[in-house]
Amino acid sequence: MKKYLWPSIKLTIILIVLLGGLYPLFLSAVAKMAPGKGDGVKVVHNGKVVGYENIAQQFSDDKYFQPRPSTVNYNAAGSGGSNKAAGNPDYLKSVQERIDTFMVHNPEIKRTDIPVELVTASASGLDPDLSPAAALVQVPRIAKLRGIAPEKLKDLVAKNTKGPLLGLFGVPTINVLKLNIALDEMK
């Protein structure tokens, strides 16, 4: 063992500098050319930073599209999910409560039309997206509160939908923050 100790220590020090130091420094330098300059991509609205493109934020007002439930209260100082098991009775009760709340705020929606992703917590607690179904199900409520024709809102949702990659791979998504900004900008 002794024969290998000094080479081990010296090689370790060299590799710490190379892999722990130079490698991320090089990447951070390149990242200056990337969107967000490597600091994360921010969204600006009316000349003010209103959040990060990829981080969900809360919209409690019924006049906005609401994101998926978060177990970290939409604060990206941390991240995480509920880790509740499929059959956990407490968990099922909380889903039931979310369904009931949704029904109260969206009386025009049938229970069978509530998409599951709107009443289940995301993995990160920061899921910035909605599926088309989860956005469209909120359209009647917002249309009524804002006095906009539902058809116009559906168009807005469609316009803000990012289709699957190349139209072929993955699932369509809608960024809630951008959708709500577009909603505010509607005449």
Place this chain on the structure above:
Amino acid sequence: MNTAIAGVIATYGITLLLAWPLSRYIVKVFKGDKTWLDFMSPLEKLFFKISGINPKEEMNWKQHMKALLTINLVWFIYAFFVLMFQDKLPLNPDGNPGQSADLAFNTAISFLVNCNLQHYSGETGVTYFTQLFVLAFLQFVSAATGIAALVVVFKALKEKTTTQLGNFWDIFLKTITRILLPISIVIALIFIFNGMPASFEGKDTVVTMQGDTVNVSRGPVAGFVAIKHLGTNGGGWFGANSAHPLENPNYITWMTEMVAQVVIPIAMVFALGLFIQRRKFANIIFAIMTLGMIILLIPSMQQEMAGNPAIAKLGIDQAAGAMEGKEVRFGAAATGYWSTVTTIISTGSVCGWHDSTMPMTGLMQMLGMMLNCLYGGCGVGILNYYIYIIIAVFISGLMVGRTPEFMGHKLEAREVKIAALITLLSPFLILAGTALSSWILVHYPDINWAVKPGAWLNNPGYHGFSEMLYEYTSSNANNGSGFEGLGDGNVFWNVSTGFVLILGRYLPIIGPVAIAGIMASKKYVPESAGTLRTDSLTFGAMTFAVIIILTALSYFPALVLGPIAEYFSL
């Protein structure tokens, strides 16, 4: 066909397309042939010169293992102390505290052994200094350790009779400079241009549209996530791992991370065939591994896409599948695929929480880790498979009544004993650990640990048992994923899984290297008509049967108490 499934198939297809050229490249590197990265050569020579290493000195298998264990010990001591005192070191913009001794013990070992079980959250439990200089560093070198051990076995299998199996330092350093580092840079650049943070800026504070003040954790994420996957490590920069929208911003990064974590394990299988010039032998191994993956994958994806039957009873629309603990941008199909891949190879990163997946999916995840050889982690997957081959050769030998031979060498009592011990080690560690934690939970629920045993389960009933079973399975497999609801942030889990991690890492590396080293030093016996052909489909099926029988016998009772009972009670 829907686009969610098409995305999964395309991702696997891309992996195969890249694995083939990569395997040819890997073989060139370890045979010492010319490659386009030869400009690294002066740098490597300089490193060796400073370190006082002669990279041309041939080692036998024991010398290889001594070098490997010595440098691993150095890393452990370094990591342990730096993690404990990280609060006193620079690059801590968020002011995070030092780790307690038991947590530092667990974290250091966990990253040292390529597992990345994380009993802390990335946002608060570590600093930029430790993320980069300890954790990312270990992610590189632990992957290189596994690959180096496998290359020793490659060399042993290739030669007729030899004790000279190359130089550990040479193989190890080239794995980093020629394979892991260059590919990681390419992957990280893809991430960076898809919006993943890479700067050293600390936590940001923003005021949202409706006026809430929230924080956003950031950091040099991209480089970390690249080696996290390429080296089958799996430890996340953020607590939410690859489900975090800054650690996995879109479908392109999803595909990249997914390809990155499987490409080396698959390429190493092809490389085996090329290196020892037995392509058919390697192709059959690849076929068996792929078959095993598909058997685990199909029920996982089906269950996740079908949704939670308990929620179906609530009468809502479950078209999206089981979305608890999943992200919209990946969806149920992709998350199901990820959960299988991350458990059969030893990555253990997640893009959706395994604790919230369906019981059958959980079963497949645990089986993937119990087998731990369907592609498997960087290097070590094939080492695990090699043990099963030895057992299969031995049993086949008994069946036909001949002294078993493998690759032109007699397989004798000593090698079979080592293989048997390694095979028995996993069930022992997993089942004894689970039994111990269950016993403590029942008899001493109120011990004054940071998390009391009575409170460490996040879910009641069968699933609670699964949380403990999963934790030890993941530790033994050096996987690192978890049923993360488990309150594992106390001295019991930190220490007990720490020891399982060490044993589950080093013995399954030393065992196969020892067997291969001993066999290679024996007299070469040319193949004859009576030799068991190990490159036939029959032998492939035999190995597969051995794997299934051993796994079923070892784990079936425990799995019945956990995910299977949960499935039938849902």
